[in-house]
Amino acid sequence: MANKTLIVIGNGMVGHHFLEQFAETPAAADYDIHVFGEEPLIAYDRVHLSEYFGGSTHADLALGTAEDYAAKGLTLHLDEPVTELDRDNRKVLTPKGEYTYDAVVLATGSYPFVPPIDGHDRDHCLVYRTLADLDAIRASAEGRKTGVVVGGGLLGLEAANALKSLGLEAHVVEFAPRLMPVQLDADGGALLKRKIEELGVQVHTEKATTAIVPGEEARLRMNFSDDTHLETDLIVFSAGIRPQDTLARSSGLEIGERGGIVIDDQCTTSDPQVFAIGECALWDNRIFGLVAPGYTMARTLAARLNQDAEAGFRGADMSTKLKLLGVDVGSIGDAHGATPGARNIRFNDEQAGTYGRLVISEDGKKLLGAILVGDNGPYDTLLQYALNGIDLPKNPESLILPVSEGGAPALGPDALPETASICSCHNVSKGDICGAIDAGCTDLGAVKGETKASTGCGGCAALLKSVVDNELEKRGVEVSKDICEHFPYSRQELFHLVKVNGIRTFHSLIKQYGKGHGCDICKPAVASILATCWNEHIMATDHVPLQDTNDTFMANMQKNGTYSIVPRIPGGEITPDKLIVLGEVAKEYNLYTKITGGQRVDLFGATLSELPEIWEKLIAAGFETGHAYGKSVRTVKSCVGSTWCRYGVQDSVGMAIRLEERYKGLRSPHKLKFAVSGCTRECAEAQSKDIGVIATENGWNLYVCGNGGMRPRHADLFATDLSDDELIRTIDRVLMFYVRTADRLQRTSVWLENLEGGLDYLKEVVLDDSLGLGEELEAHMQAIIGTYQCEWKTTVEDPEKRKRFREFVNAPEKKDPVQHWTTERDQRRPLANADIA
Amino acid sequence: MTAHNNWEAVCTVDDLVPESGIAVWTEAGPVAVFYLPHHLPALFAISHTDPFSGANVLARGITGDLKGEPVVASPLYKQHFSLRTGICMEDESVRVKVYPALLDGDRVRLKVPASQRRTTAA
Numbered sequence: 001m002a003n004k005t006l007i008v009i010g011n012g013m014v015g016h017h018f019l020e021q022f023a024e025t026p027a028a029a030d031y032d033i034h035v036f037g038e039e040p041l042i043a044y045d046r047v048h049l050s051e052y053f054g055g056s057t058h059a060d061l062a063l064g065t066a067e068d069y070a071a072k073g074l075t076l077h078l079d080e081p082v083t084e085l086d087r088d089n090r091k092v093l094t095p096k097g098e099y100t101y102d103a104v105v106l107a108t109g110s111y112p113f114v115p116p117i118d119g120h121d122r123d124h125c126l127v128y129r130t131l132a133d134l135d136a137i138r139a140s141a142e143g144r145k146t147g148v149v150v151g152g153g154l155l156g157l158e159a160a161n162a163l164k165s166l167g168l169e170a171h172v173v174e175f176a177p178r179l180m181p182v183q184l185d186a187d188g189g190a191l192l193k194r195k196i197e198e199l200g201v202q203v204h205t206e207k208a209t210t211a212i213v214p215g216e217e218a219r220l221r222m223n224f225s226d227d228t229h230l231e232t233d234l235i236v237f238s239a240g241i242r243p244q245d246t247l248a249r250s251s252g253l254e255i256g257e258r259g260g261i262v263i264d265d266q267c268t269t270s271d272p273q274v275f276a277i278g279e280c281a282l283w284d285n286r287i288f289g290l291v292a293p294g295y296t297m298a299r300t301l302a303a304r305l306n307q308d309a310e311a312g313f314r315g316a317d318m319s320t321k322l323k324l325l326g327v328d329v330g331s332i333g334d335a336h337g338a339t340p341g342a343r344n345i346r347f348n349d350e351q352a353g354t355y356g357r358l359v360i361s362e363d364g365k366k367l368l369g370a371i372l373v374g375d376n377g378p379y380d381t382l383l384q385y386a387l388n389g390i391d392l393p394k395n396p397e398s399l400i401l402p403v404s405e406g407g408a409p410a411l412g413p414d415a416l417p418e419t420a421s422i423c424s425c426h427n428v429s430k431g432d433i434c435g436a437i438d439a440g441c442t443d444l445g446a447v448k449g450e451t452k453a454s455t456g457c458g459g460c461a462a463l464l465k466s467v468v469d470n471e472l473e474k475r476g477v478e479v480s481k482d483i484c485e486h487f488p489y490s491r492q493e494l495f496h497l498v499k500v501n502g503i504r505t506f507h508s509l510i511k512q513y514g515k516g517h518g519c520d521i522c523k524p525a526v527a528s529i530l531a532t533c534w535n536e537h538i539m540a541t542d543h544v545p546l547q548d549t550n551d552t553f554m555a556n557m558q559k560n561g562t563y564s565i566v567p568r569i570p571g572g573e574i575t576p577d578k579l580i581v582l583g584e585v586a587k588e589y590n591l592y593t594k595i596t597g598g599q600r601v602d603l604f605g606a607t608l609s610e611l612p613e614i615w616e617k618l619i620a621a622g623f624e625t626g627h628a629y630g631k632s633v634r635t636v637k638s639c640v641g642s643t644w645c646r647y648g649v650q651d652s653v654g655m656a657i658r659l660e661e662r663y664k665g666l667r668s669p670h671k672l673k674f675a676v677s678g679c680t681r682e683c684a685e686a687q688s689k690d691i692g693v694i695a696t697e698n699g700w701n702l703y704v705c706g707n708g709g710m711r712p713r714h715a716d717l718f719a720t721d722l723s724d725d726e727l728i729r730t731i732d733r734v735l736m737f738y739v740r741t742a743d744r745l746q747r748t749s750v751w752l753e754n755l756e757g758g759l760d761y762l763k764e765v766v767l768d769d770s771l772g773l774g775e776e777l778e779a780h781m782q783a784i785i786g787t788y789q790c791e792w793k794t795t796v797e798d799p800e801k802r803k804r805f806r807e808f809v810n811a812p813e814k815k816d817p818v819q820h821w822t823t824e825r826d827q828r829r830p831l832a833n834a835d836i837a
Numbered sequence: 838m839t840a841h842n843n844w845e846a847v848c849t850v851d852d853l854v855p856e857s858g859i860a861v862w863t864e865a866g867p868v869a870v871f872y873l874p875h876h877l878p879a880l881f882a883i884s885h886t887d888p889f890s891g892a893n894v895l896a897r898g899i900t901g902d903l904k905g906e907p908v909v910a911s912p913l914y915k916q917h918f919s920l921r922t923g924i925c926m927e928d929e930s931v932r933v934k935v936y937p938a939l940l941d942g943d944r945v946r947l948k949v950p951a952s953q954r955r956t957t958a959a
């Protein structure tokens with residue numbers, strides 16, 4: 001029974017992680033748990049804060065929901081800062097009341113340090129830490145020209161990128177002689193500066209700001225100690241963080257010399273009833289400004305409260321791998337070579353714009369630290385050498401030299417010791433992964449579910465996959481890619497067999513390359529491959545038995561065996577006359593009618609034998625099949641665009657229709673959805689589609705591989721400012737490459753995530769034509785487009801094909817006896833079996 | 838044909854679709870007839886009613902074999918039913934009715950036992 005109270009102060013990343021780790025353990029049952037957060041929003045992913053400017057919302061970034069908290073029995077007080085920690089009376093005070101406690105966890109994080117420059121508190125002097133800060137920056141930037149970030153560290157550069165994304169001319173002002181002074185050396189900093197300036201962010205190093213005064217051309221003017229100045233509309237301070245230790249200080253807890261709540265290995269402060277974790281905590285005189293060490297503290301404390309005597313925080317690795325404004329930066333361990341006797345190997349390629357430095361132990365055997373700028377390729381390997389004390393190869397320089405010059409092979413998963421940390425976010429070692437596999441996990445998904453590896457920042461995904469595959473193979477688990485028991489091939493391999501050997505029927509494929517008679521897995525997959533390669537009518541006799549009922553009858557089967565009908569309405573644009581026809585047909589056949597989520601109309605409840613009759617009428621009125629069945633192009637959603645909308649910069653409806661007309665009928669491994677928005681307001685939600693197009697002043701931005709549905713994924717920006725023709729050519733290539741290489745039932749989102757080399761590789765193939773496939777892909781697409789026919793039209797015109805739609809071949813007049821109907825909201829719907837009984 | 842007087846003639850060979858099924862109406866209600874030309878025997882008949890959904894749809898499923906057993910997959914929720922025994926491969930406690938079927942000239946005949954004949958065909 002809960003008879004004690006535990007109070008957690010701070011609902012940030014680490015406080016949240018602590019609750020996740022602790023709430024369901026035995027010890028938690030002893031406590032009533034109250035969580036206080038100063039921010040009005042539930043804990044969110046601060047690491048990905050900048051994505052807020054890219055369109056992510058709080059909900060996207062949130063780490064949990066109020067319902068999750070309630071379900072775990074946690075009482076959440078948001079927007080309620082703790083103003084006093086009264087240790088004598090064991091209670092905390094907030095503006096809303098006071099609460100007594102038996103134990104307190106301080107997880108108050110840190111706050112941005114704002115140097116006490118004259119004028120630092122003027123309007124439009126801002127910081128970068130919370131969602132509220134970002135709202136303030138966005139508001140301040142609205143309609144303005146320039147922004148300055150004070151501080152050229154990791155966060156400062158991220159903030160500069162954010163200003164840039166808001167359309168401002170961005171400047172970075174750094175006091176030190178180089179960027180990222182903590183992580184980089186002079187050469188690395190100089191290269192980073194050059195690269196960032198090439199991207200249009202102006203960098204001013206060795207500048208000390210003396211005052212901020214009202215500006216003449218812009219809102220503010222910054223005066224520097226060298227008598228120069230800079231005018232700007234807003235300033236974001238990012239000059240470091242300070243532990244948020246106010247409560248701890250005023251309540252007399254031990255505080256470090258330069259701030260931070262002193263904790264021991266068990267995360268206990270100088271008061272045994274008070275604990276501190278995350279960025280507010282000072283361990284061994286050190287503050288950890290990264291999330292992974294905070295998570296480790298959270299886990300340590302959860303274990304410690306459960307009387308785990310082994311639990312202890314023993315420091316953390318502060319290595320970082322980042323992409324700043326698109327530039328790779330990596331810093332590992334003792335990057336500055338502070339260890340006595342350390343030796344350096346440097347490779348500075350000004351031509352390629354890459355810099356690498358290795359810091360090696362005196363005996364030349366171990367890697368102590370490293371710096372990378374411009375290419376993080378070697379990072380994972382170097383980190384493993386450094387963290388696990390693995391002996392360096394004979395020519396360690398090969399680790400940072402370009403591969404073409406005989407670089408050392410990447411460190412295979414076998415070379416890693418059991419203790420090697422694979423996922424630092426969730427503290428998963430190689431040993432944990434082996435354990436999960438021994439306990440029965442037989443694929444990557446299961447290992448992720450069991451260990452949580454790779455579900456934090458995601459940075460370890462590639463390493464995790466290679467370890468899992470390697471371990472599975474070692475245990476003799478075949479990482480089988482066979483499509484089913486009938487074919488020892490993957491979909492991609494089957495595609496090649498069909499294409500290369502000119503195979504046109506399932507029968508000849510299975511005779512030559514398979515065994516048995518096939519099944520509901522391989523038949524539809526092969527049907528789709530055949531359709532992509534040869535594009536014959538899917539109702540051609542040989543193909544009929546291969547298809548799922550939806551494809552066979554070109555309609556979607558509903559739960560009572562009737563079908564739905566979805567005519568194509570390209571771009572969502574429809575004439576009143578056509579709308580009337582839809583209404584008339586629906587009325588005649590008593591079809592339940594609904595507007596779909598894809599900007600068209602779905603008519604439900606047609607029996608098999610009614611389908612051709614209905615389609616005859618629709619085709620006569622100018623409709624075509626909408627391929628709502630089948631793995632093919634669904635809709636191209638559009639907003640109204642420049643034709644009507646006052647903000648539209650291109651004709652989105654026109655482009656949507658052009659795309660829909662072009663790609664309709666294309667058969668693919670899974671369904672394909674498109675959308676076209678007429679301006680950045682994005683009313684067509686293009687970034688949630690497989691292919692998303694957003695109009696710009698100069699053309700179109702193309703986004704690829706988005707997904708709604710079960711596991712939503714934002715589409716990735718693929719190419720910008722394309723002309724109409726460039727857009728189409730690029731989409732041709734992307735789609736055809738997907739159709740050729742994806743697995744069965746793999747949406748573009750999952751395909752991209754599994755594509756080796758990811759987005760960059762896809763760009764190389766499509767935009768740079770690295771495989772020399774470009775023209776072939778386009779030609780293939782053109783061939784498919786050229787042979788398009790409306791399947792329904794061909795069907796209703798062919799008496800033989802129409803025969804397939806008889807409900808009972810021997811009793812044409814017979815109605816299906818199990819269909820029971822009722823009326824709801826003035827329309828007919830099927831009765832559930834339970835209602836009938 | 839008198840030789841088969843309790844064998845109901847349901848359709849002709851022309852009505853069949855190779856490697857797939859069709860539905861016929863019989864005295865026992867809706868029955869799915871499958872024609873697998875590469876199989877011996879080539880003709881199978883099972884109830885058309887999918888026991889999991891209650892809908893009359895089994896003839897519209899994809900046919901094939903699993904570990905050598907000829908099967909049809911329900912088009913609704915994809916369970917497999919043996920065409921020989923009617924047993925559901927995913928849940929052996931579920932089984933659909935199976936009817937003997939044969940070709941008599943170009944006519945397809947089914948044997949529908951009296952006990953299974955429905956009197957109320959809606």
Ligand code: SRM
Pocket residue numbers: 556557558564565566594595596597598599600601602628634635671673688689706707708709710711747
């Ligand atoms: C009719 C509609 C719901 C509605 O009333 O609005 C619908 C209905 C079905 N959806 Fe959907 N989806 C409909 C829009 C969507 C959307 C929204 C959109 O397209 O903007 C999504 C999320 C976006 C996405 O796909 O990325 C959506 C995600 C799904 C999924 C999950 C896909 C995924 O990748 O996670 C499935 C299941 C699947 O495809 O395997 C699905 C499957 C289905 C099926 C086919 C399920 C089935 O097999 O019976 C439903 C049958 C439709 C029918 O009988 O006509 N439907 N479905 C929408 C038809 C749009 C259209 O005009 O074509």
Ligand SMILES: Cc1cc2nc3c(=O)[nH]c(=O)nc-3n(C[C@H](O)[C@H](O)[C@H](O)COP(=O)(O)OP(=O)(O)OC[C@H]3O[C@@H](n4cnc5c(N)ncnc54)[C@H](O)[C@@H]3O)c2cc1C
Pocket residue numbers: 009010011012013014015016036037038039046047048049050080081082083107108109110128129130155158244247277278279280288289290291292294
């Ligand atoms: C833009 C940005 C990018 C970053 N990128 C990375 C990265 O790539 N990798 C990485 O490892 N780390 C990164 N970080 C750092 C990471 O976000 C922090 O390490 C992490 O959030 C620390 O968690 P925390 O819980 O200690 O503090 P926080 O997440 O800051 O949470 C502290 C919470 O406590 C609340 N609080 C404070 N005082 C009180 C009070 N008196 N009463 C109630 N509530 C209070 C605060 O409002 C806050 O919500 C980044 C940070 C930022 C801002």
Ligand code: SF4
Pocket residue numbers: none
């Ligand atoms: S969300 Fe589910 S129930 Fe609704 S239409 Fe889509 S598949 Fe059907």
Ligand code: FES
Pocket residue numbers: 422423424425426453454455456457458459460461
């Ligand atoms: S390291 Fe962040 S998810 Fe694994």
